[in-house]
Amino acid sequence: MNWDWEKLQGQRRRQGYQPPEPGEIHDRLKRFSNLRFPGGGKLIILLLVVLWGLSGFYIVQPDERGVEKRFGKFTQITDPGPHIHWPFPIESVHKPKVSEIKRVEVGFRSVARNGTLQPGQYRLVPEESLMLTGDENIVDVQFIVQYQISDPVDYLFNVAEQENTVKYVAQATMREVVGNSVIDSALTTGKFVIQTQTRDLMQEVLDRYQAGVRVIAVQLQDVHPPKEVVDAFKDVASAREDKSRLINEAEAYRNDILPKARGQVAVIVNEAQAYKESQVLDARGGAEKFLAVLTEYRKAKDVTRQRMYLETMERIFSSSGLEKIILSSQTAGNVVPYLPLDKAAPRPKQDAAGGAGGKQ
Amino acid sequence: MRTKLIIPAVIGFLALIALVQSMFMVDQTERAIVLELGKPVGDKPLEPGLHFKLPFVQNVVFFDSRILNYDAEPAEILTRDKKNMVVDNYTKWRITDPLLFYRTVRSIPRAQARLDDIIYSEIRVALGNYTLIEIVSGKRGQITQEVTTKSNALVSEYGIEVMDVRIKRTDLPAENARAIFGRMRAERERQAKQYRSEGQEESSKITALADRERTILQADARRQASVLRGEGEAEAIRLWADALGRDPEFYAFQRSLEAYEKSLKENSRLVLTPDSPFFKYLR
Numbered sequence: 175m176n177w178d179w180e181k182l183q184g185q186r187r188r189q190g191y192q193p194p195e196p197g198e199i200h201d202r203l204k205r206f207s208n209l210r211f212p213g214g215g216k217l218i219i220l221l222l223v224v225l226w227g228l229s230g231f232y233i234v235q236p237d238e239r240g241v242e243k244r245f246g247k248f249t250q251i252t253d254p255g256p257h258i259h260w261p262f263p264i265e266s267v268h269k270p271k272v273s274e275i276k277r278v279e280v281g282f283r284s285v286a287r288n289g290t291l292q293p294g295q296y297r298l299v300p301e302e303s304l305m306l307t308g309d310e311n312i313v314d315v316q317f318i319v320q321y322q323i324s325d326p327v328d329y330l331f332n333v334a335e336q337e338n339t340v341k342y343v344a345q346a347t348m349r350e351v352v353g354n355s356v357i358d359s360a361l362t363t364g365k366f367v368i369q370t371q372t373r374d375l376m377q378e379v380l381d382r383y384q385a386g387v388r389v390i391a392v393q394l395q396d397v398h399p400p401k402e403v404v405d406a407f408k409d410v411a412s413a414r415e416d417k418s419r420l421i422n423e424a425e426a427y428r429n430d431i432l433p434k435a436r437g438q439v440a441v442i443v444n445e446a447q448a449y450k451e452s453q454v455l456d457a458r459g460g461a462e463k464f465l466a467v468l469t470e471y472r473k474a475k476d477v478t479r480q481r482m483y484l485e486t487m488e489r490i491f492s493s494s495g496l497e498k499i500i501l502s503s504q505t506a507g508n509v510v511p512y513l514p515l516d517k518a519a520p521r522p523k524q525d526a527a528g529g530a531g532g533k534q
Numbered sequence: 535m536r537t538k539l540i541i542p543a544v545i546g547f548l549a550l551i552a553l554v555q556s557m558f559m560v561d562q563t564e565r566a567i568v569l570e571l572g573k574p575v576g577d578k579p580l581e582p583g584l585h586f587k588l589p590f591v592q593n594v595v596f597f598d599s600r601i602l603n604y605d606a607e608p609a610e611i612l613t614r615d616k617k618n619m620v621v622d623n624y625t626k627w628r629i630t631d632p633l634l635f636y637r638t639v640r641s642i643p644r645a646q647a648r649l650d651d652i653i654y655s656e657i658r659v660a661l662g663n664y665t666l667i668e669i670v671s672g673k674r675g676q677i678t679q680e681v682t683t684k685s686n687a688l689v690s691e692y693g694i695e696v697m698d699v700r701i702k703r704t705d706l707p708a709e710n711a712r713a714i715f716g717r718m719r720a721e722r723e724r725q726a727k728q729y730r731s732e733g734q735e736e737s738s739k740i741t742a743l744a745d746r747e748r749t750i751l752q753a754d755a756r757r758q759a760s761v762l763r764g765e766g767e768a769e770a771i772r773l774w775a776d777a778l779g780r781d782p783e784f785y786a787f788q789r790s791l792e793a794y795e796k797s798l799k800e801n802s803r804l805v806l807t808p809d810s811p812f813f814k815y816l817r
Contacts, residue, residue: 334602
């Protein structure tokens with residue numbers, strides 16, 4: 175056995191064939207040399223030939239395509255259903271799953287438990303997810319790529335390490351796209367654009383490799399500031415809230431004082447209006463009273479005048495608090511005017527009354 | 535009888551070995567060259583399919599014909615603006631001329647070692663011509679294109695082709711990342727402060743405007759009040775003057791009497807002479 179045989183073995187192993195064990199070969203050879211048992215030996219050989227022929231029978235599942243090779247060279251693609259190819263080692267078949275949607279996670283790994291992926295449970299991979307943006311900031315981006323085999327022949331034969339290739343291309347293109355965005359748009363409104371740009375760019379690169387892969391979607395799972403600065407980013411959000419709170423408070427103040435002020439205005443204006451009306455009405459009343467009296471006065475001028483004078487003087491002189499002194503004109507002319515200064519000063523009423531009474 | 539059977543069996547066995555030795559398959563993912571005692575046979579590599587060779591004197595070497603992946607170790611480089619950067623790149627390459635490849639490098643690991651030498655230095659040179667920000671955004675495609683082209687010129691003598699050099703990751707060393715985090719934090723703090731100050735600004739504006747409006751409202755109310763009071767007083771004056779103007783003498787007489795009555799009351803002392811008209815009949 176030289177290396178050529180080993181090479182063939184290795185090739186078979188890669189094609190998914192279970193190579194015959196060395197022992198089995200020996201058995202076959204032994205059976206071959208055991209030809210001297212006629213009848214039984216021929217039956218065994220016939221059985222082996224039938225089994226060998228049957229090894230060319232295969233079934234392509236609905237989600238698969240069969241890719242047949244004859245002596246290693248690609249010959250044809252077969253659709254789902256039963257098929258026969260020439261038995262080993264003439265022909266062989268690969269059955270890639272073409273309708274399966276494969277998934278690559280970048281920046282995180284879903285945690286598998288009991289062999290199944292647990293939704294919502296994942297482990298972060300920061301060295302994959304931290305990316306520089308175009309304005310020299312860093313964002314933490316976690317995303318998934320969904321892809322499908324679009325061309326089974328290209329997929330199988332053109333590129334080595336197909337899954338790694340998709341992953342590397344995803345990483346490289348996402349970084350390129352994020353590198354062309356600024357942090358604020360990456361964190362907020364620019365996500366959709368980043369997704370589509372990355373998908374298109376990935377497809378372009380994979381097509382150049384003729385990888386036989388169709389990128390269905392690039393989906394950002396989580397884009398956030400790195401944990402080192404996340405507090406500062408959150409504070410910006412609360413500062414924005416503070417801003418609107420301050421504005422609301424000021425508006426509340428305005429809504430409080432202006433109606434009150436308008437109420438005060440109404441009070442002041444109405445008071446003035448009332449004053450105006452009352453002034454006019456008082457004056458009109460006084461004037462009308464005067465005119466009424468005047469009308470009658472004109473009818474008997476002298477008598478009325480006399481009567482009014484005397485009645486008024488009577489009321490004045492009959493007042494008990496008024497001190498009256500009567501002097502003749504001559505005496506009055508000789509009297510030295512004497513001003514009682516003690517009385518000019520304000521004094522308690524009692525004394526004044528007493529003093530006045532004494533003089534009477 | 536036994537010996538009669540042994541001889542054909544041995545001959546058959548040897549024939550089988552010779553047949554196995556002379557047949558070989560080239561897979562769809564491979565190309566092969568046949569060597570006759572070390573010397574290549576034919577000038578073209580063999581395509582996928584079944585092929586024959588002379589047993590024992592010829593042997594076959596297989597080469598992968600697919601696009602191969604070479605993932606280099608992350609390397610720290612210095613940008614034109616003297617910033618450190620950790621660059622992790624991968625290279626897509628393939629064997630284009632198996633014969634030349636076999637002559638020069640022979641195996642894939644050795645080819646990768648050559649690629650590593652070439653691409654590592656090409657990337658270093660290329661990235662050294664750009665600033666960090668150019669590498670991160672905008673110029674990335676141009677840089678990798680440049681590296682691909684230059685590397686290609688250098689690897690063609692090994693019978694290989696560099697299809698694509700792509701930067702998978704560009705990271706900053708920890709201390710530079712810290713500096714960027716510091717700057718990002720400062721930037722956000724500035725924004726937060728700005729929002730809060732803007733809030734205060736707006737708040738002060740609204741409050742001041744409201745205060746101003748209130749003051750104006752009140753002043754205008756006082757103005758209206760004065761006008762109204764003045765109007766009232768003016769009307770009153772006009773009414774009085776109209777009425778009293780009919781007989782000013784009578785008004786003076788009547789008003790004087792009223793005034794005497796009001797003003798001469800308690801604690802007044804009146805010095806009278808009998809000449810007063812009041813005493814006309816007392817004499």
